[in-house]
Amino acid sequence: MLMRTDPFREFDRLAQQVFGSTRPAAMQMDAYRAGDDFIVHFDLPGIDPETIDLDVERNVLNVRAERRGPAPEDAEMIVSERPTGTFTRQLFLGDTLDTEHIDASYDAGVLTLRIPVAEQAKPRRIQISGGGTGPRQLDH
Numbered sequence: 001m002l003m004r005t006d007p008f009r010e011f012d013r014l015a016q017q018v019f020g021s022t023r024p025a026a027m028q029m030d031a032y033r034a035g036d037d038f039i040v041h042f043d044l045p046g047i048d049p050e051t052i053d054l055d056v057e058r059n060v061l062n063v064r065a066e067r068r069g070p071a072p073e074d075a076e077m078i079v080s081e082r083p084t085g086t087f088t089r090q091l092f093l094g095d096t097l098d099t100e101h102i103d104a105s106y107d108a109g110v111l112t113l114r115i116p117v118a119e120q121a122k123p124r125r126i127q128i129s130g131g132g133t134g135p136r137q138l139d140h
Contacts, residue, residue, distance in 0.1 A: 026087070026088070026089055027042045027043060027044055027063065027065070027087045027088075027089050028042070028043040029041060029042045029043070029089065033117075036116060036117050037114050037115065037116055037117065038097055038114075038115040038116075038117065039112065039113070039114055039115075040091070040112070040113040040115070041110050041111070041112050041113075042063060042089065042110065042111040042112075042113075043109065043110060044065050044067075044087070044106070044109055044110065044111050045109035046067050046082070046109065047065045047066070047067050047087075047106075047109070047111075048066075048067075048068075049106045051065055051066040051067075052064070052065045052106060052111060053065070054102075054104055054113075056093075056099045056102065059092060059093045059094065059095065059097075059099065060090060060091070060092055060093070061090070061091040061092075061093055061099070061102075061113075062088070062089075062090050063088065063089045063090075063091075063111070064086065064087070064088050065086070065087045065088075065111070066085070066086050066087070067082075067083070067084050067085065067087070068084060069084045093115065095118070096117060096118055097115045097116070097117060097118060098115065098116040098117065098118040098119070099115070101115075101116050102114070102115050103115075
């Protein structure tokens, strides 16, 4: 369904520890399958929904969002611990997902994507004929 590895995420984490990079961390996410849908939640607190960009090219989903600093440009910043800037995440989706019908919503700082499982990937009944007793139904 979804590639579980993100080689650049670990590299970013290591670079941030070693070099003290101020580059924003990747957006945290949860992903799971519920029935005929694949659900992904991204934590994006304080993000203006107008700055969220989603696109799918082939089976690669790109998520981009921007958090601007809260203080005006001429303000003297006393403490700045919340990351600002552009956040990006890339997901490699399997062929079993219907990327034409992705539903996205943003509520309480969480971006939720609902990606349906493609019809051809859903379990189906196969009819068997022969054996003199007529057709039978098998569940798979």
